Amino acid sequence: AQTVTQSQPEMSVQEAETVTLSCTYDTSESNYYLFWYKQPPSRQMILVIRQEAYKQQNATENRFSVNFQKAAKSFSLKISDSQLGDTAMYFCAFMKNNNNDMRFGAGTRLTVKP
Amino acid sequence: GAVVSQHPSWVICKSGTSVKIECRSLDFQATTMFWYRQFPKQSLMLMATSNEGSKATYEQGVEKDKFLINHASLTLSTLTVTSAHPEDSSFYICSARDPTGPSTDTQYFGPGTRLTVL
DSSP states (O other), X not given: OOEEEOOOSEEEEETTOOEEEOOEXXXXXXXXXXXXXXXXXXXXXXXXXXXXXXXXSOOEETTEEEEEETTTTEEEEEEOSOOGGGOEEEEEEEEETTOOOEEEOOOEEEEXXX | OOOEEEEOSEEEEOTTOOEEEEEEESXXXXXXXXXXXXXXXXXXXEXXXXXXXXXXXXXXXXXXXXXXXXXXETTEEEEXXXXXXXXXXXXXXXXXXXXXXXXXXXXXXXXXXXXXXX
């Protein structure tokens, strides 16, 4: 079974600074997908970024980027120029290729301070 | 695009009654939808995978007779919590994949339904 570990229950960052959230996973699969979802206080799950395991290039979406280390099974999220609206729970998720089963980590609560 | 809605957003019911939650894909057809449960300050736990026109696939430990799932059309899946009890109080979230979208692997989530059983 695949497991996803987020070792940082809570983090905080000053507005405009950069923060990195860590995520590791365990799998024997070679093809899979990784995701970061954001859940603000409204509790609406919002896709932040996705990475296909067969792509070596790290995914980026504006201020959000990942550091995907396949051999180390690590998938960290970097948020640059943090904004107050980035305050939320962040969940790392893993899904095998062509499979409906998405597994989530325990989440990291990020607080952006003014 | 890829918007998923849920109704109701919150519901309070008496113990022993049944509650139905609807999940709709608004701008795409979803052959597969998913139902999750989230306890306070915890992660999402997959309850079941809902397939249009066929029976849902339940995760281990989820009572299929208690959590009835129907996926009668390509845009609607329903979760019915039967004979609800206080321990069923939780936040229920559905998601769907867009099979014709740019990222067919990505799940798009509804806004969730908060169920409180008195």
